[in-house]
Every structure is written in structure tokens, then in C-alpha cells.
Amino acid sequence: MKKSVFLGTVAATTVLASMAMAQEGGATLAQVMERDELNCGVNTGLVGFAAPDANGNWTGFDVAYCRALAAAVLGDPDKVSFVPTTGQTRFTALSSGEVDVLARNSTWTYSRDTDLALDFVGVNYYDGQGFMVSRELGVTSAKELDGATICIQTGTTTELNLADYFRANQMDYTPVNIDSNAEGEQQYMAGACDAYTTDASGLAATRAAFADPESHIILPEIISKEPLGPAVRHGDNNWGDIARWTLNALIAAEEYGVTSRNIEELVRSSTNPEVQRLLGTTDELGAMMGLDAEWARRAILANGNYGEIFAANIGEQTPIGLARGLNAQWTQGGLLYAQPFR
């Protein structure tokens, strides 16, 4: 009798708690406002995308998005609490409510979008899996890697892509399983594998850090699509809209030539109706999702537009030296295409 009462209480509490959570789920914006801080899930450390410096300040491409979102919602790019998440904990951290948004170079895939109940709000970096080999190997194409030993991180989509690619091309390979990027570099440098495979952005950063980058080449083949983007929980569409349009605002700002430097001037003088709507000088776009008119202005001012963020963190002027490639604006032959602000 006592036991059943106890179990009943537990069950009732659980139901109540989950109901409360479902209700609260529709109010991420209100929660963030009340907390006056955005909880942003980031990588525990990935060159160019998210890394704490010697003083514990976070910088990087994904970090910049979090700051822009915080600026749009809370008016201050520093009102972000960065929650480092590992590959294992990232999605649970999001769905359990520990973070409000996950900007952690996560690939947008079918099963993550549906089965894991995430909403990817867009793509902030189009990545793809590539190979790096030593120049001495004399290989110029991934098609010539038949019989090679390949260093590969376990438990990632790259592992499956690699198997698919070699099966499709009827080639053989011997995998050398590694746990982390740092370990992969060690194994590759020690000659434990002929080729190292991971996302092309990671390969570029790895190569840049070698003592002699010139003696290693990144093969031209990109064997998978890895659209990386920020994600939010299913079920709070308004919060999803805010996250999506903050990203769009950064991309559109680059398309319209709005930068952190000329934005104040454009606010006063721009005659382009698209720019006026984006910057909130005409229409009240912000009010439609519960923000003020100047949300996009603040988001752009936080770290600049998409192009500025790219150039500052991973662009060709940085040691990582990534070219825009697929991540150029659609007007420049890339895939970035922000939906119209109307």
C-alpha cells in the first residue's frame, strides 16, 4: 500500500514536471529574458569555431553566432553563458533545456531533425569530408587510395561516409580508429596511417598547425555533405524563428553590404527598402517575433556580418586560411541564400 502511494506520487510528480516543461517549452524567449543570459551550447574546443583563450574568453565562428543572438535578444553580446558540450552530451543538453541554442558545428541530418526532435535553424557553414595525405605518397586523388590505411574518428558521421565512399568506388581500406583530433594528428604524423580524414575545415586547421604544411596536401575530393548549423528544441517555434532570422540577418547583411562599420551610417541614410526593413528603420519586423525593431542592428554590430565573422575567425587572413567556397553568397557562386526580410 505504502509503496504504491509512493510510486503514485513519483509518477504524478513526473507527469506534472513534464507538463510544466511542455508549457515552459513555448517560452524559451521569456526564460532567456528573465535569466538575462543566453545559454549557448558550444564545442569544448575546436580551432576557429569555438575556443576559450588564456583568460577564459570564448572566441570563434560558432561563438560569434551566439553573441549575435544574445545581442539581438538581450541587447548585449556578452550576456552569453557558454556551455561546453561533448559529442555525446550535445543533443541531450539541448533537449533537456540546459542550453537554449546549440551552435556546435553539428551536421544537419534527417534523423537528428526528426528522431532527436531538434530544429536546425539554418546552415552557417557548409562543410564536407576530405582527405589529407603526405606529398611523398604521390597521390593526387582520393580514387587512388585503394588499400590505404586511414585514420578515422570513431562514432562520427565521417566513419560512415568513409565506408560508403570506398564501397561505392569498390576500393579497400584499413581503418585506424582514433578518439580525438589531437590523437589523429599524432597518429598521422607518426606514420600510423597513409591518410587522415575528417571535415575539410578541420583538415585545413590541422594542416596549418603542422611544422611543414607544404609537405601535406588535401585531396580535391569532398566525399560528403556536412551542412553545419545552429539547432534549437522542437516545439518552441517562436524561439526557432528568432534563432533562424538572426542567422539570416547576418547573412543578408553581407549580401546588402551592411557591415559593423557602416551600419550606423546606413541606418540614417540607406534608401534600399530591404536594408531599411533589416535595420528596423521601416516596418516593425522585430515585433512579429517578440523583439524590438533594432534586434538585427544589434546582432550585426556584435561581431559584424557573416562575411566579417568568417574572415575574422576562419578566413584566408587567419592561420586556418579557409576559402569561402560553398560558403560564399549565392550572388558569388556560393550557397548562402538568406530568405527575404519582408
Place this chain on the structure above:
Amino acid sequence: MSDTHAQTVPFVRDTMLPSAAPPIRESGAVRWMRENLFSGPVNTILTLLGLLIVWFLIATFWDWFAHSVWNASSLNECREIITATWGDTARGACFAVIRERWNQYLFGFYPRELYWRPTMTFGLLMVALAPVLFSASLTIRRVVLAITAVVTLWAMVVLGAPVVWLAFAVLVLAGGGYLSERNITWLLPFSALYPLLGVWLLWGGSLWGPIFVLVGPALGWVAWRLLSRVSGLLATVAAILVTLVFWMVLAGDATGDAERMLSLSIESVRSDRFGGFLLSLTIGVAGIALSLPLGIVLALARQSDMFLIKSLSVIFIEFIRGVPLITLLFVASLLLNYFLPPGTSFDIILRVIIMVTIFAAAYMAEVIRGGLAALPKGQYEAADALGLDYWKAQRLIVLPQALKISIPGIVSTFIGMFKDTTLVTFVGLYDPLKSMSDAVRANIEWKGIYWEPFIFVGGIFFLICFGMSRYSMYLERRLQRDHR
């Protein structure tokens, strides 16, 4: 007979010969080597093999260590310096990363200007531990406290501690030293209060928080005194209830009110700023301090005759020992969030400490149960024959002997638990070994650095674990009661 002898032998020595030096093979280093290294064909081969391995290791890694660079701002600069100094093909260690980032390996992201606070906290920890760990020997206590005082004060001055806090540290250290000279048991109240002081110093916030935490049990005691004449059971229940109700309902508001009346705050530091060895030591010390008493209780419960207590204890121990620590950590960091009402923030370090504690306590319980089982039955019977009740028998007869037997096992569990604190990397906390190194490597300046952080962090872990191990050996010698 002796007569004949005296006449046939022309000379009889009447003084002793001076003793000659032993043959060279039987003395000094040669003898030691003959006995210990080359005492037979197998040992000779093993010795030569060992020497070969040592030589191989030195030959392989010597140049790497010899070409260490300590002053550089990036891995590439290290490489340039090595190339410039020792030539194109030379390789070398780049310990400059430790020089640049030592603070993060030790303190994580704790605010730089407050580094003196954790330093002082761990200095005072030694004072609090003195009456527990070094109660027997005044000499050891003197040495430990003197070293602690010098190191703590020096570090605090270097790290820029405010004068008020320096004075506080001097006061506590001097007071600890004085009491340790007079009567060490007088320091025990400080040891009992230390957990609250340590938590306050590490996390900051209002001093009223810890004060009101103390008020809870005080009120509980009052309730117990008032009701104990009516009924012992009722009094105990009331005392526990009063304490809990005070903590849950009143303590928070009372802290706020008192803080408004008289502010006793120091800058608060959030849990996500903790990292490196600060995190490891915080979790490790808290886990060690909590798991030992919990383990003792569990071990006694498992030995108990009372069915319910025994089965609960068995279930707890077997369940916790049956799952990996990582599972518990994942439960702490992720699953709990689903069950707690949204908006409740339950500190992640506290959650991890709880999980690590119950994990270590389950192992501790089995280690201590081993000690209890090793005790001859006569000891239990003798305690009964003396007319001692259960708790007195345990406290005076059984546990002192059982714990002494279990010391090596207990310390092994401590050491294992301390090293297991690095597993918090999987729940996104910055342990010194993996997460912190990955974070450092995530900056392009230090990308590609690999062995140097491992060596540095491994060295510190070795020092701490070796210290614990030596202490346990000292304790075993001290507690030795048989005459062998």
C-alpha cells in the same frame, strides 16, 4: 698433553691480528650489486635487459627533453627556436605552453585576480587536516604547518591577495600552529567548520549563507533538547525536521535579509569557471571526505542483523558498483535535468560530487567490510562481554581495528577516485588532463601540441597520489600494534 704441546710449538701468538678489510667482492657497492643485481643467471639477464631499456628510453627521448623551449608564444615559435638553436633536423619539447597556460591547468577559468582564494582555501585545508591526519606526532605537524604557512602566504602575496585576507590567512595559520603546539584536539572545531568556509571561499557570495546553514542544526538541537524529555524518537524526528525545514524554507530568505542589513559578501564565482586541478581537487577532496563516513555506515549496515537495513545496503552497494562511473556522471549531468522542474539550477559540480561520492562510498564499504571480516570473532564477543552497546562496541573495539586493517584498500580507493575525477570531461567540465588540453589546443597558437601537457598534468597527479600512498604507509607503521 698441553705440556707436550708447549714444548713442540716454538711460537704462540698472544695478541689478536688486526682485522683485514673484507675481499673487494664481499664489500661495498660490488657486494650490493652482486647480491641484488647479478645473483644468478636469470637476475643477470633481467638486469641487463632493464639497463638496455633504460638506455633505450634515454637515447630516444633525451634530445627531446634537452631541446626544451620554455619561452615562446606559439608552437610555431617553439619550432623556429629549436631549428635556430639546434639545427634543421632537431626536435624538442615545447614546454612554453605550460608557461603560457599553467594558470588554466591549475585554476581553469577562475577569475585571475581571485586566484589567491583557492590558494588560501587549500592552504587552510592543511590546517583543518592537521588534527585529523597528524594527530600523533608534533614534529610532523610542525613541519607540515610551517611548510603550508610559508607556501600559502608566499603564493598569496605573489597572486596579489588583498591585505585584509593576508591578515586573515596569517591569523588562521598562526592560530593553527599555536593550537597544534598546545593541544591539537582544540583545532577540531576548525576542521568541522572548514567545509563551509572552503565552499564560501571557493564560490564566494554572502557569508550569511554558511552561517544560516549552521543555524539549521542549531535549531534542530534546541528542538531535540525541548522534546527529548517527552520521547527520544519524537525528539530525533523533530530535530531532523526542524533542520530540513529551516534549510529549505527559511535559510534562503534569511540570507537575503541579513545580507541587506549587513553585507558580508565576497565576489561570487560560478561553477562553470572552475577547471583544471582546482576542479579535480575540489571534487576529490569533497569525495574523499564524504565517501569514508558513508562507506563505514554502509559497511556496518551490510553486517547488520536487521533485514531491511542489510538489504537496502546490499542493493545500494551492488547497484552502484555494478554501473560504470561514466553512467552515473551522465545521469547527474543530463538525466536529472529531465526530472527536476525547469528553471531549477542544481549546481553541476555539486551533482558530480554527489555521484563521485556515492560511487566511491560503495567501493569503500566493501573495503571496510573486508576489514570487519578479518577481525577475529573473539573481538566482537569481548566487546559484548564488556557490556558495551552496539555503537560503543563499534567505536571503541571493532572499527579502530577494522579500519587499520583496511588502510591500504581505503587509500587505493581514494587514489582511484582522485584519478577518476578526470572523467568529468565527458559531461563538459574542464578536467586538467583532456578537456583543458583540448581547449588549449583549440587555439591556433597551440594546435598540434600533444605530449607536453600530458607530462605536466601527469607529473602533478603523480605527486599527489604518491603523497597519499606514502601517507598511508606512515599511518600503517604508526598504527602497528604487534611486535614483529
